[in-house]
Amino acid sequence: MIQASTMDPGSRLGPYEILERIGAGGMGEVFRARDSRLDRVVAIKILPPEFASSPRSRARFEREAKLLSQISHPNICVIHDVGEQVDAAADPSAPPSTVRYLVMEYLEGESLAQRLQRGPMPVDQVLRIGAQIADALEKAHRGGVVHRDLKPANVMITRSGAKLLDFGLAKESGVRSNGSNPDTAAPTDPVSITEEGRMVGTFSYMAPEQLEGLDADARTDVFALGALLYEMMTGKRAFVGASKISLIAMIAAGQPAPMQQVQPLTPPALEHVVLRCLEKSPDDRWQSAHDIRVELDWISQAGSRAGFPVSRIFRRRLRERVSLGILVFLFLVGAVAVLTLVDRTVRDDGALTVELTPPAGERYLAAGNAGGPAVISPDGRRIVYRAEKNGVGSLWVRSIETGESKPVPNTDDAYFPFWAPDSRRIGYFSSGGLLRIDVDGGERTRIADARNGRGGTWSPDGTIVFAPDVQSPLVRVSESGGGTAPLTKVAPPFSTYRWPSFLPDGKHLLFFAANHRDLTLASNSIFIASLDDPSPRLLLANASNGVYVDGYLLYERDRILWAQPMSTTGDFSGTAKLVARDAMFDADVWRGGFSVSPHGRLTYFKGDVRIESELVWLDRSGAQKETFGTPAKYWEIAFSPDGTRAALSIGDPLRQIWLADLPRETRSRVMLDLPWSGGPIWNRDGSAIYLTAIDSGTSVIMRRSLVDGSQREVAKFPGVAWAAAVNADESQLVVTDETRGDLLKLHPGKQEDAVRFIADQQAIEHQAVGSPDGEWIAYCSNETGTFESYVARMSDASAKIQLSHGGGTQPAWRADGRELYFVDPQGLLHAMPVALNGDELVPGVPKPLFHVATGLGMSATRVFAPTGDGQRFLVVRPIETAAPVLRLVTNWKSALRDAER
Numbered sequence: 001m002i003q004a005s006t007m008d009p010g011s012r013l014g015p016y017e018i019l020e021r022i023g024a025g026g027m028g029e030v031f032r033a034r035d036s037r038l039d040r041v042v043a044i045k046i047l048p049p050e051f052a053s054s055p056r057s058r059a060r061f062e063r064e065a066k067l068l069s070q071i072s073h074p075n076i077c078v079i080h081d082v083g084e085q086v087d088a089a090a091d092p093s094a095p096p097s098t099v100r101y102l103v104m105e106y107l108e109g110e111s112l113a114q115r116l117q118r119g120p121m122p123v124d125q126v127l128r129i130g131a132q133i134a135d136a137l138e139k140a141h142r143g144g145v146v147h148r149d150l151k152p153a154n155v156m157i158t159r160s161g162a163k164l165l166d167f168g169l170a171k172e173s174g175v176r177s178n179g180s181n182p183d184t185a186a187p188t189d190p191v192s193i194t195e196e197g198r199m200v201g202t203f204s205y206m207a208p209e210q211l212e213g214l215d216a217d218a219r220t221d222v223f224a225l226g227a228l229l230y231e232m233m234t235g236k237r238a239f240v241g242a243s244k245i246s247l248i249a250m251i252a253a254g255q256p257a258p259m260q261q262v263q264p265l266t267p268p269a270l271e272h273v274v275l276r277c278l279e280k281s282p283d284d285r286w287q288s289a290h291d292i293r294v295e296l297d298w299i300s301q302a303g304s305r306a307g308f309p310v311s312r313i314f315r316r317r318l319r320e321r322v323s324l325g326i327l328v329f330l331f332l333v334g335a336v337a338v339l340t341l342v343d344r345t346v347r348d349d350g351a352l353t354v355e356l357t358p359p360a361g362e363r364y365l366a367a368g369n370a371g372g373p374a375v376i377s378p379d380g381r382r383i384v385y386r387a388e389k390n391g392v393g394s395l396w397v398r399s400i401e402t403g404e405s406k407p408v409p410n411t412d413d414a415y416f417p418f419w420a421p422d423s424r425r426i427g428y429f430s431s432g433g434l435l436r437i438d439v440d441g442g443e444r445t446r447i448a449d450a451r452n453g454r455g456g457t458w459s460p461d462g463t464i465v466f467a468p469d470v471q472s473p474l475v476r477v478s479e480s481g482g483g484t485a486p487l488t489k490v491a492p493p494f495s496t497y498r499w500p501s502f503l504p505d506g507k508h509l510l511f512f513a514a515n516h517r518d519l520t521l522a523s524n525s526i527f528i529a530s531l532d533d534p535s536p537r538l539l540l541a542n543a544s545n546g547v548y549v550d551g552y553l554l555y556e557r558d559r560i561l562w563a564q565p566m567s568t569t570g571d572f573s574g575t576a577k578l579v580a581r582d583a584m585f586d587a588d589v590w591r592g593g594f595s596v597s598p599h600g601r602l603t604y605f606k607g608d609v610r611i612e613s614e615l616v617w618l619d620r621s622g623a624q625k626e627t628f629g630t631p632a633k634y635w636e637i638a639f640s641p642d643g644t645r646a647a648l649s650i651g652d653p654l655r656q657i658w659l660a661d662l663p664r665e666t667r668s669r670v671m672l673d674l675p676w677s678g679g680p681i682w683n684r685d686g687s688a689i690y691l692t693a694i695d696s697g698t699s700v701i702m703r704r705s706l707v708d709g710s711q712r713e714v715a716k717f718p719g720v721a722w723a724a725a726v727n728a729d730e731s732q733l734v735v736t737d738e739t740r741g742d743l744l745k746l747h748p749g750k751q752e753d754a755v756r757f758i759a760d761q762q763a764i765e766h767q768a769v770g771s772p773d774g775e776w777i778a779y780c781s782n783e784t785g786t787f788e789s790y791v792a793r794m795s796d797a798s799a800k801i802q803l804s805h806g807g808g809t810q811p812a813w814r815a816d817g818r819e820l821y822f823v824d825p826q827g828l829l830h831a832m833p834v835a836l837n838g839d840e841l842v843p844g845v846p847k848p849l850f851h852v853a854t855g856l857g858m859s860a861t862r863v864f865a866p867t868g869d870g871q872r873f874l875v876v877r878p879i880e881t882a883a884p885v886l887r888l889v890t891n892w893k894s895a896l897r898d899a900e901r
Contacts, residue, residue, distance in 0.1 A: 007031065007046070009666050013101055014083050016044055020666040032106060032666075035080075042080060043107070047100040071143050075136035077156070077165040078105035107163055108630050112228070113152035119521055119543070120235035120263055122559045124300070124582075126270070129155075130229050131296040132162040137225065137289035140164075141218040148216050150224035151205045152231065203244060204237050208252050208280050218289065219282040225292060226277020226285075233270065234262040238278060252280070265558055269299045353580075356398070356603075356886045359405050362387045366605045366884035368588040372416045373595050373605065374886050377423040380599030384408070384417045384426055384439065385886070392826055392851075395428065397439045400601070400888065408437060410444050412825050416453055420479070421460045427479075429453030431787050431809075432741075432764050434466055436479065446785075448477045448484050449764060451720065451738050454498035454589065455545075459506035463531065467498040467511075469720060469738070471676075471694060474500055474511060476531070487534050493523050495676075495695070499545035499591055503568050504598075507531050510553075512545040514590050516654060516676050516695075524590060526555065528570040539570055544585055544592045550893070554602075556583050556592030561604060563896055577896040580889065584609050588633070602892045606885040615648075618873050620831070622850025625872065629665060634876045636678060637865040640686040641772065643815060646865065646874065647680035647689050657691050659706070670704055679722035683730055684774055690714070690723035690733070701735065703748065714748040725770025725777050727794055734777055734794065736766045743768050743779060745794075758797045767810060767862070770794065771817045776841060778803070778811035778820060789822040791834075791841060803832055803843055815868035827851045829864065829873075852876075 007029075011018040016033040019041070023030045028045045035042050062082075069079050081103035086096050112129075115121065121129075133155060140147060147154075149166065156163040207223035210216055230238040238256040241247030259266040259274065273295045279285045286292050356374075358364055365371035365386040374385035383398045395411035398404070408414075408426070417428040420436070427436045429450050437444040449468065456466035462479040465487055474497050475484040490497055494513040501510045507530050514524045526546040527536035539553065540546065546555040552563040553572075561583040565574040584593030584605040593605035615628040615637075636649035646660045648667065655676050660667040670677075670691070677693045687707050693700045699721040704711040715721075719739030726733050726748075734757060735744040741764035746754035758765050763783035770777055778791045789808035792800040803811070808822035808830070820832045820843070829852050833844035852864050852875055863876040 009661065009664055013044065013046075013085050013099065016042065016101075016103065018044070019664060020668070028102075033103075035103075041106045043104045045102040045104065071140055071145065073136050073139040074160070075132045075162055075164055076139065077107065077163050080104060104165075105163075107156045107158050107165070109156050109158035109163075111153050112155040112157055112162075112232070115157055116152055116231060116235065118587075120558070121232045123233070123265060123267060123270070124559075126229065126232045127296050127300040129157065129162045130225070130232065131293050131300070133164060133225060133228065134289045134293035134296065136162070136164040137218070137221050138293060141221070141289060146216050146218055147221050147224075148210070149205075150221050150228065152228065155228070203247055203251075204239055206251065207282070209282060211248050211252060217282070219285050219287065222277050222285050222287075222289060222292065223279075223282075225289065226274045229270070229274045229277070230256060230259060233266050233274075234259055236262055238274075265560070267299060269295075273299070352890045354888050354890075355606075356383075356888050358387060358886075362389050362396070362405070364605070364884040364886060365393055366584065366593060366609045366886075367586045368878070372586075373591070373593045374603045375417055375419060375595045376597045376601055376603050377419050378421055378597055379423040380597035380601040381423065382439075383595075383603055383888075384419065386415060386417070395426070408439055409441075411437070412827070416455055418456045418458060420458045427456050427458060427464060427466075429456075431782065432766065433782075434464070434468070434477070445481070447479065447481045448475075449741060451766075454496065455500060455591075457500045457502045457509060459502050459531075461506055463506070465500045465502070465509060465531075467496070467500065471495050471516065471720070473497050474534075487531070488529065488536065491536075493518070494525075497527075498589075501545070501547045503548050505568060508568060508570070510539070510546050510548060511536070512590065521590075526553075537570060539566075539572075540564070544590050547594075547596055549596045549598055552896075554579065554594065554596055556585050556594060559583055559585060559608070561592070561594055579892060579896070580604055580887070582606050584884075596892070600891045600893065602889040604887055604889070606887050609884045612879045613876050614879055616875055616877050618850060618875050620849050620871060620873075628662075628874060629660065629667065631879055634863075636680065636862050637874055637876065638680045638682060638689075638862070639815075639865050639867070639874075640682050641684060641815070642686055643868040645686070647682065647691075649678045649680065657689070659689075679724075679736075681723050681725060681770070683726055684728045684772075690726060692722050694720060701733075712749070715746060715751045715754070724768035724779075725774070725794065727770070727774035732794065734768055734770065736768050736779075738766060741765060743777070743797075758792065758800075769811055769813065769862075771813050772815055773817055776817070778813065780809050780811065786825075789820075791820070791843075793839075801841060801843060804830070804846070810862050810864070812862060812864065812866060814866050814870045819866075819870050821864070821866060822846075823852055823864075831870065849873075 007018050009019055015036045017036060019032045019034060021029060022032050028047045031044045033042050033044045079102065084098055084100045086098050137147065154166040156165060205224040205227045207220045210220060227238045239247060239250045241250050256278065259271045273292060276286055277292065365388055371386050374383045376383050381400055383400065385396055386393060387396050392412060395408040395414045395417055396405050397408060411428065414428040414430040417426045419426055424440060425436055425438050427434060432449060432451055433446045434448045434450040434453060434456065435444050435446050450466060451468060452470045454467035454470065456464055458464050458479065463476055464479055465474055465476050467474055473486055473488045473490045476487045477484045488497055493515050495516045496514050497511050499512040503509060508528060510526060510528055512526055521543040524543050525538055526540045526542050528539050529536045542555050542557060544556050546553050548566065551565060553566040554561065554563050559582055561579040562576040563579050564572060564576040566572050584607060586593055594602065596602040612631045613634045614631045615634060617625040617628060619625060632650050634648060634650055635655060638647040644662055646662060648658045648660055649655055650658050655678055657670040657677050657680050658667045659670060676695065677691050679692045681690050688703055688705050690701060690703050693702060699717045699719065700713055701715040701723045702711050703714050714733065715735060717737060721738060722736045724734045724736045731747060733746055733748045735746065737744050742759035743757045743765050744754045745757035758779065760783055763781050765779055765781045768777055768779035775794055776791055777794050778789060780787045780789055786807050787809050789803040789811040790800045791803055803820060804822050807825040810823045812821045818834060820834055821829060823829050829849045830846040831849055832846040835842045865874050
């Protein structure tokens with residue numbers, strides 16, 4: 001007997017092969033499946049056995065299929081097929097069982113409920129998605145269908161837009177558009193399917209008439225849409241209660257808190273639309289979803305007339321002036337020179353704004369660990385940014401006066417640059433360290449260790465404060481190097497301090513604090529401290545960092561760049577003023593994509609630019625064969641010994657380990673009690689994996705059985721440490737101590753026996769990986785000044801062999817141990833044959849294969865994995881969700897004066 005709750009991957013329903021369970025709808029469980037006839041991925045909803053025995057439930061299920069099949073709309077989930085399968089019972093005396101199922105379009109994305117867990121949405125997204133939902137409801141209502149269970153979980157946000165789904169509680173309204181054919185219309189029989197007086201739907205989004213058990217019509221969905229719009233804009237539900245009774249009372253007689261009180265950026269016109277949706281009497285609401293869509297479209301297009309904060313018709317009139325008028329204005333602000341730099345000149349809140357297009361062949365890398373903001377120099381004359389050209393990313397410097405761009409030598413793996421006060425030198429992170437270089441020419445100098453740097457700042461007296469790792473406090477160091485000293489200690493509830501920024505006195509500094517556990521961003525905050533008194537003082541709760549300049553704290557919130565008047569001691573005055581709209585927020589690293597100089601110039605990336613990644617299969621020539629799975633935030637890949645499974649590190653900021661079944665292309669999450677896990681390695685027979693869970697600066701190495709699901713702690717370290725290799729009988733475990741930059745060896749569960757296996761006080765050893773037979777260890781070390789790949793015996797590391805020359809990271813083994821791989825500084829993957837001659841390992845001549853992603857800034861990342869025969873590779877390939885647009889604003893304070901008018 002097939003049941004939805006016990007259906008395993010590989011089970012079949014007619015021509016459909018079940019791949020994995022992906023959720024549950026109002027009327028059944030939902031699975032991802034493959035249609036063997038058309039070779040496409042679909043979603044299958046299965047009616048549970050307890051419902052299948054009910055004629056009323058079967059009628060609902062069949063009606064959902066019929067209703068959806070009659071509605072075609074880009075914002076409504078498409079139905080492909082319905083079916084049933086009869087299976088004989090295990091007991092011959094028992095009757096056969098029948099599985100009824102519905103085959104639908106498979107949607108990739110996230111539900112609106114998942115998106116709202118991260119907090120309120122920007123106004124433009126609320127208007128766009130709200131209009132799409134309204135348009136879908138309008139289509140359904142014209143087809144005689146009322147949804148009755150509209151809620152965030154029943155709206156999917158995909159790359160093509162919102163998708164309305166789960167009509168399991170829908171009913172026919174008995175009202176059809178004039179073009180309907182009464183001969184083919186199904187009869188309306190609400191009483192036979194949903195008993196009169198029974199409440200159907202989800203409480204928080206139910207209209208008062210639903211609570212009374214009365215009949216629902218299109219205006220019932222209008223009420224639910226109003227509740228959705230309220231929650232999308234404010235991040236809070238319109239109606240809440242301590243119990244179901246108090247919630248019902250609130251919906252029936254209470255009023256939600258004013259939207260502008262909860263979210264000050266709410267356009268008044270939007271609040272008007274929402275409040276009318278939420279009227280208690282259906283007669284007082286908008287009478288159709290069409291009316292709501294028209295209103296939302298008007299608000300989106302009307303700008304200041306719809307009540308957007310700080311928008312002005314004055315700006316629109318400026319845009320309508322003739323070219324001569326614009327040139328006169330440019331002359332008055334002294335910015336005629338910048339016209340040579342750009343393709344377009346635009347207006348933004350009264351300040352001159354120009355779009356800086358990258359030189360031919362370049363592409364800005366704006367987000368994630370591979371990018372960062374375009375940072376303007378303190379003198380306001382140059383910009384340093386990260387860009388890709390010919391498949392290689394590096395730092396570039398652009399002159400604002402001349403428009404000339406040139407690469408900064410030896411920065412192929414550099415990320416998160418910041419300027420020295422002299423506007424000649426930059427600091428940046430690369431190869432596990434903090435480095436500096438003169439952008440006009442000179443050798444780069446390593447200043448300090450920094451495994452996964454998260455920003456730095458440089459004071460006039462030569463002190464640099466920086467965040468050396470993903471979960472670390474701030475430390476200080478001299479620009480000439482020497483030892484580092486801790487400046488702060490990360491205090492709960494935070495797990496990371498990052499993005500420091502000095503104030504003009506070179507003593508006070510701002511920094512950003514976040515909690516990797518809190519995906520809602522509610523605890524993220526901007527603090528102020530000083531070199532003399534590092535005790536932090538809270539300035540502002542905000543999702544991203546802040547920068548002080550010329551009496552203002554600049555910060556991004558809801559895609560708007562704001563300037564809050566503030567003294568150099570961190571005291572606020574007045575109200576925040578708008579600087580620019582549609583400013584990028586880099587959710588991957590919690591940073592605003594802007595930079596500002598004391599000379600009135602500001603840069604910011606425009607739009608919603610994010611970095612995701614995908615897994616692709618490549619052959620040895622680098623030719624792509626196919627993709628694997630769906631786009632996500634991938635970090636590490638580790639194949640099982642038999643090559644049928646892969647342990648994947650996925651997610652940011654909450655990183656988790658997933659197991660992927662390669663032939664079936666399914667995956668499941670490895671459950672842990674601690675967040676932010678990574679560094680998966682397999683034992684020799686593939687029955688268990690070792691992984692590391694990091695929480696608040698402590699690394700816990702766990703052994704997870706894949707046979708019975710049990711797990712146990714085998715070691716715990718302060719700072720960051722990764723399981724790296726385990727020998728054949730699992731009696732010895734090698735650990736990469738990222739905090740000390742050494743390799744340790746210990747007996748699992750006996751941490752007191754740990755010894756420094758490979759250690760050099762003057763060098764960093766990391767990225768260790770064991771050979772398939774558990775006898776050898778490959779690793780990276782910068783003992784020569786450049787990270788190179790080495791190999792040593794696990795039993796005796798006194799003799800080591802250097803594999804790469806000229807730079808090599810991310811070493812990996814082929815399944816038979818007869819080929820090693822590493823990545824050079826330009827991102828080129830090399831394959832090196834190795835031969836075992838007795839107890840000796842003899843390396844051959846490396847052969848270049850193809851380029852992989854570089855500059856991800858994560859020392860534990862391994863972005864490729866070879867198959868057992870070394871003929872194919874599963875590779876992480878970054879995907880930027882939109883082309884970055886870089887804007888330069890001159891005389892940006894004029895925007896603030898305009899905003900006050």
